[in-house]
Amino acid sequence: EIELTQSPGTLSLSPGERATLSCRASQSVASSFIAWYQQKSGQAPRLLFYGTSSRAIGIPDRFIGSGSGTDFTLTISRLEPEDSAVYYCQQYGSSPPFTFGPGTKVDIK
Amino acid sequence: EVQLVESGGVVAQPGESLRLSCAVSGFTFDDYAMHWVRQAPGKGLEWVSMITWDSSDTYYADSVKGRFRISRDNNENSLYLVMNSLRHEDTALYYCVRDLGSGEVFEFWGQGTPVTVSS
Numbered sequence: 001e002i003e004l005t006q007s008p009g010t011l012s013l014s015p016g017e018r019a020t021l022s023c024r025a026s027q028s029v030a031s032s033f034i035a036w037y038q039q040k041s042g043q044a045p046r047l048l049f050y051g052t053s054s055r056a057i058g059i060p061d062r063f064i065g066s067g068s069g070t071d072f073t074l075t076i077s078r079l080e081p082e083d084s085a086v087y088y089c090q091q092y093g094s095s096p097p098f099t100f101g102p103g104t105k106v107d108i109k
Numbered sequence: 110e111v112q113l114v115e116s117g118g119v120v121a122q123p124g125e126s127l128r129l130s131c132a133v134s135g136f137t138f139d140d141y142a143m144h145w146v147r148q149a150p151g152k153g154l155e156w157v158s159m160i161t162w163d164s165s166d167t168y169y170a171d172s173v174k175g176r177f178r179i180s181r182d183n184n185e186n187s188l189y190l191v192m193n194s195l196r197h198e199d200t201a202l203y204y205c206v207r208d209l210g211s212g213e214v215f216e217f218w219g220q221g222t223p224v225t226v227s228s
Binding site for chain 1: 153154155156159168169170171204209211212213214215216217218219221
């Protein structure tokens with residue numbers, strides 16, 4: 001089973017700043033099968049990226065997914081107030097379970 | 110518009126059984142695998158179960174294997190989760206989720222149905 005860790009646990013930044021969120025896998029993720037989700041308070045999660053860097057429909061290009069092997073990154077290039085949320089990475093493509101990381105909370109000051 | 114509407118979440122006692130349902134619309138149901146994902150109060154996301162488009166394969170998290178059973182009715186555009194031998198740690202918001210269609214990526218989510226297991 002592939003385990004995912006995310007860092008930092010919480011990120012507190014101002015609008016316009018750049019956010020860098022890390023997701024590290026316990027073993028190499030085949031074909032970069034990493035997805036990212038955004039969950040705002042009281043809402044269901046929303047798919048941001050799949051295949052590490054393929055944006056889901058409607059995701060603005062200030063969100064960037066990158067990485068390979070065991071290290072993956074979600075970058076939000078210019079934070080906006082509505083980006084306040086918890087962000088989860090998830091691995092897939094191998095045998096179940098399809099695990100999530102513990103999440104990174106992004107607070108906008 | 111893709112819609113997934115869960116129902117069936119209640120307060121149950123440990124050891125009891127429950128059936129969750131998910132009614133879907135806005136897409137061709139039998140083109141996609143489906144999942145249940147849960148989230149305990151104040152906690153992260155946990156994948157629970159998956160069923161392929163034609164019900165030929167089902168998969169479960171170790172935490173629910175042997176107790177939960179996923180099924181679907183493609184004629185009724187519905188997904189189900191039968192939960193047996195409920196435990197306190199099954200308390201969570203249960204989301205019905207549509208697969209992206211290219212790998213086990215969770216593209217569309219319902220709003221969830223809450224299950225509370227309490228004595």
